[in-house]
Amino acid sequence: MPNRGGIPLYKLEYKMKKMSLWLTIFALVSLAGCSKTDNYAPPENASGEDIFYANCTKCHKPETGSVMALSSSMANKDAIIQKVQKGSMGMTAFPNIKGEPAQRLAEFILANSKTK
Ligand code: HEC
Numbered sequence: 001m002p003n004r005g006g007i008p009l010y011k012l013e014y015k016m017k018k019m020s021l022w023l024t025i026f027a028l029v030s031l032a033g034c035s036k037t038d039n040y041a042p043p044e045n046a047s048g049e050d051i052f053y054a055n056c057t058k059c060h061k062p063e064t065g066s067v068m069a070l071s072s073s074m075a076n077k078d079a080i081i082q083k084v085q086k087g088s089m090g091m092t093a094f095p096n097i098k099g100e101p102a103q104r105l106a107e108f109i110l111a112n113s114k115t116k
Pocket residue numbers: 051052055056057058059060069070071072074075080083084087088089090091092094097105109
């Protein structure tokens with residue numbers, strides 16, 4: 001059947017390919033955009049609880065008796081501090097929560113969380 005649409009098929013195909021390339025790039029960029037960095041730096045004397053309620057409850061809603069449900073691989077101070085500083089696809093990174101305040105934050109979470 002003759003193509004009377006004006007745009008030759010091979011050109012249409014090329015356009016579609018270009019479009020899906022852009023869609024892919026766009027999807028990748030917006031995914032990467034989910035992981036953010038928060039430059040909040042806690043006061044030197046902030047308690048773990050202060051830091052938690054100032055930054056984490058936006059996303060982690062504490063339930064009665066437990067601020068978080070930790071997977072067993074996360075149930076130690078190092079893993080928690082790593083997670084806080086590095087973040088993830090879904091979680092904001094807090095590179096400036098470090099040193100003593102980071103230790104206190106991790107202790108607070110460990111002491112007040114369930115382990116899954
Ligand atoms: C923008 C939302 C957001 C904020 C703010 C946030 N988190 Fe998260 N957090 C997540 C998401 C989503 C996950 C699950 C995905 C993952 O493990 O990375 C998570 C996972 C975690 C985990 C791992 C839990 C497990 O056992 O797998 C810990 C620990 C944690 N967050 C601690 C914190 C602390 C502490 C703060 C505050 C300093 C904080 N988060 C702030 C979204 C957030």
